[in-house]
Amino acid sequence: MARHLITSAIPYINGIKHLGNLVGSQLPADLFARYLRGRGHEVMFICATDEHGTPAELAAAKAGQPVEVFCAEMHEVQAEIARNFGLSFDHFGRSSSQRNHGLTQHFAGKLDENGWISEVEEKQVYSIDDGRFLPDRYIEGTCPNCGYDKARGDQCENCTKQLDPTDLIDPRSAISGSTNLEVRTTKHLYLRQRALKDQIAAWIDSKTDWPILTTSIARKWLNDGDGLQDRGITRDLHWGIPVKKGDQPWPGMEGKVFYVWFDAPIEYIAATAEGTDRRGEPDSAWRRWWRLDEGAGDVTYTQFMGKDNVPFHTLSFPATIIGSGEPWKLVDYIKSFNYLTYDGGQFSTSQGRGVFMDQALSILPADYWRWWLLSHAPESGDSEFxxxxxxxxxxxxxxxxxxxxxxxxxxxxxxxxxxxxxxxxxxxxxxxxxxxxxxxxxxxxxxxxxxxxxxxxxxxxxxxxxxxxxxxxxxxxxxxxxxxxxxxxxxxxxxxxxxxxxxxxxxxxxxxxxxxxxxxxxxxxxxxxxxxxxxLQALPAGHAFTTPDVMFAKISDEQRDEWQERFKGIRS
RNA sequence: GGGCCUGUAGCUCAAUGGUCAGAGCAGGGCGCUCAUAACGCCUUGGUUGGGGGUUCGAGUCCCUCCGGGCCUACCA
Known part of the structure; x- marks a missing residue:
């Protein structure tokens, strides 16, 4: 009997996920967890909602709710759908939990102690009417290259040219449309990944059995251009984990929060603790999964995720763990997936295109979806629904x-x-x-x-x-x-x-x-x-059984056609 | 622009550089009657995107062209 720690990439809070999200992380992770439990191994299977960041704040505002309330409600919605899909998490946590606050601040403090944090003054676009700094992609304007009038500050979707927000002609806030923008100076913490590059590269090189998809993305980020770059780990937002060094204040960083991608993977650890807290177990119960010096030496840790998550799990999170200088458990195997496409295109929330998890369950039992999605999992390339x-x-x-x-x-x-x-x-x-x-x-x-x-x-x-x-x-x-x-x-x-x-x-x-x-x-x-x-002798002669009803009703041509029509969305 | 992945039967996918490139579905034939007109057996079908090269041997390695997808660091 072995011990297996399994985490699924944590779904973002701002809406119900589609089948592509499901098959890329939570569902295969559940498959693996159920299999290992079935074989008698001790399993800790963790997932959570990823609740911080600009989109969460905006989605809450759009819903007319305080962000705390919005996130709490959406967490319950996602948890309920996950249960109905049979996702057998040992705990489904929240990245906004107090456990994650404490651990995230702890890691930041350790990284600073060890000299892996630098403070950087930088200029960012501030929207006076929105009362917030705008990430590049939340600034819209006319592309100086092709004249497209809805180019984003990071890239023009029309001509694909990469842009800087200051390149845009007539820039405006993508949130409010306000043109009342200015460039302000703000200070942020950076994780000095550049200095940790050799350690991370050596670690990646030791993973010879990982999927090519996983290692090639990691190597690209390690070696491309000037190599691995330092990464900002704080943001000027209200909703998030306040920047602290452990439990001590961080002078000059008052009012700022950690970047969502800094705290999200730490939530894997925090969610394990949330689960043991809920069961009334002592700290040693979660630490034996995560601390090599407290019993995690025999744990095999496997992460599941879509390919878009790979850089954060192969580079940033390991940099956090390694940089802490503490004996935290690093991942042993990363199983990454390509994307599921929908009928020749992409799933699209904005266009209502494709099937979302709640809709899927409203028309057919979970097992139908589980079977199709898993038997067509996008392992070697994108696959199509x-x-x-x-x-x-x-x-x-x-x-x-x-x-x-x-x-x-x-x-x-x-x-x-x-x-x-x-x-x-x-x-x-x-x-x-x-x-x-x-x-x-x-x-x-x-x-x-x-x-x-x-x-x-x-x-x-x-x-x-x-x-x-x-x-x-x-x-x-x-x-x-x-x-x-x-x-x-x-x-x-x-x-x-x-x-x-x-x-x-x-x-x-x-x-x-x-x-x-x-x-x-x-x-x-x-x-x-x-x-x-x-x-094959488990059921002996004389053992009573009942004849089940039809287990799987067939999908008729009429149903198929109706659903195809219903979920095709608005083609632009 | 750069990088990565990918292109195999009508469809979805397999094939440590090594028999005649294999499965499932769909198509065709036969059988069975327990069953959700279900099941089983047999079977048709491929110039492995095009072209060049390395090798005793290439779907696999190299070059090139064509097509599809993803990433490119302040969305997550």
Whole structure:
């Protein structure tokens, strides 16, 4: 039994996430966590909402709410949706928690003690009417290059030229449209990543088994141009973690907060503490996951994230950890994902294009989405969601292959033997062959799952389901029943045990259906199979079961067409 | 502009430089009747984006061209 710490990139607070966000971090992380728990390992699976930053303040203002209230409400909304998707977090925390305040200030204090913080005076655009400094992309104006009148201060979307806000002609606030702007001087703290570059590079170089997507992004940032740059870790905002050195004030930084990307990954640690606090456990309970000197030496730490998050998890957060000089646990493996696209384009919140998590659950059970998303996870490149593909995959894999298998064996048994595991008969060559085939495929499945090969795991699991149908077809208990009822009883008993075995193996992908299968089989036995023949005797003769309703109703062409129309959004 | 990823069957994807490039779906045929008209077996289908090169051997390595995507540090 090993100890596994698993974190999913924390979703931003300002709205409900779409299926692309889900498949890029939370869902595969949940798959891995459920699998490891199923195999008997000790797992700590952490996620949270990422609540700070300019967009949160603006979204709250738009909703007409104080930002604290807005964030608290949105956290509950996201937590509820996560529960309904079966995301099995040990704790779903908040980056605005007091735990994160304390830890973030602690890390900043340590970094300063060790000389890794510099104070920098810089000039930024201030909007007098908005009463706030504006990040570059919140300044709009006319592009000096192409004349596009909605160019942003960081880049012109029309001609893709990179800009400085002062380049813009007729600059205005993207928030209010106000042109009452001025350049002001402000002081910020920078994390001296440049000075930590060699240590970080050596650490990255030691990770030879990481996905290319992960290491290539890290190396690009380490080596491109002048190499890794220092990063500002404070902002002139109201909502956030006040800048302090540990629990002491930071002279000259009054009224400023830490940058959201500084405190967000620290929330992984803080959320673990929030969880143990909630359970009434002492500090040692979370520290044994995070402090190498307090019991975390045997922890394997895996992070899941979309590719946009990679620089922060390979560079900034490790710089924080390493720079602290304290024995905090560093990540062992980063599993990163490409993007899911929607029907030939991007998911778009503003255009209402694509399916968002709440909408997904309003039309179909979570397992349908979990299965499709995981079996099509964007591992080697971006992958595309189309309704046609979704309908075909779900109908074939879940309804025809798995659901129908459960249906045919339970209904046959009910009609010939009643809803009880039948007695009699013994294995022959066909059964031995099935057990051998199962052993081979389950071994392969475990190998793919151990290595987080999500799509290959799904394909292997499906192949395991198919073995059940192949067996039934060749064993043909409906025929043997006529001449040798004892043999038919043995075949059916094996088939019913396959249902339980499939529930256990499938639970990481489709936990709700797995629960349904176990409930129908009248068992709470979730033991991961070791010896397959033994595992197929979990339900003994005489054990009562119930015949479940249709587990996966098929998606009709009408539904598919209606949903395609409903979620296509407004094309610009 | 720079960098990274990617292009394989109608579709979605596999293939440590090494048999005849494989699966699933879709298409075609046969079988079965327990089952959600479901299942099983067989089968059609590829100049691996184009061109050049290295090698005994290239989907894989190199060059080049074409197409798609992402990132480029003050959004997160």
């Amino acid at each position: 189309t309704w046609d593909n979704f309908q075909q995959s779900v109908n074939k894999d879940l309804a025809d292959v798995l659901g129908n298998f459960v249906s045919r064996i339970t209904k046959f048994c009910r009609s010939k033997f009643g809803e009880v595991v039948p007695e009699g008969g013994s294995y022959g060559p066909e059964e031995e062959a099935l057990i051998a085939a199962l052993a081979t495929r389950i071994h392969a499945y475990e190998g793919f799952m151990d290595h987080m090969e999500v799509r290959k795991s799904a394909a292997e699991l499906r192949a395991i389901w198919v073995l059940g149908n192949e067996y039934l077809q060749s064993a043909a208990p409906w025929s043997t029943y006529k001449t040798d009822p004892e043999k038919a009883a043995m075949q059916v008993r094996l088939g019913l045990n396959l249902i339980r075995l499939y529930a256990v193996l499938s639970a990481p992908f489709i936990p709700f259906a797995a629960d349904q299968m176990l409930a129908a089989m009248g068992t709470g036995n979730r033991d991961w199979p070791g010896d397959i023949a033994t595992a």
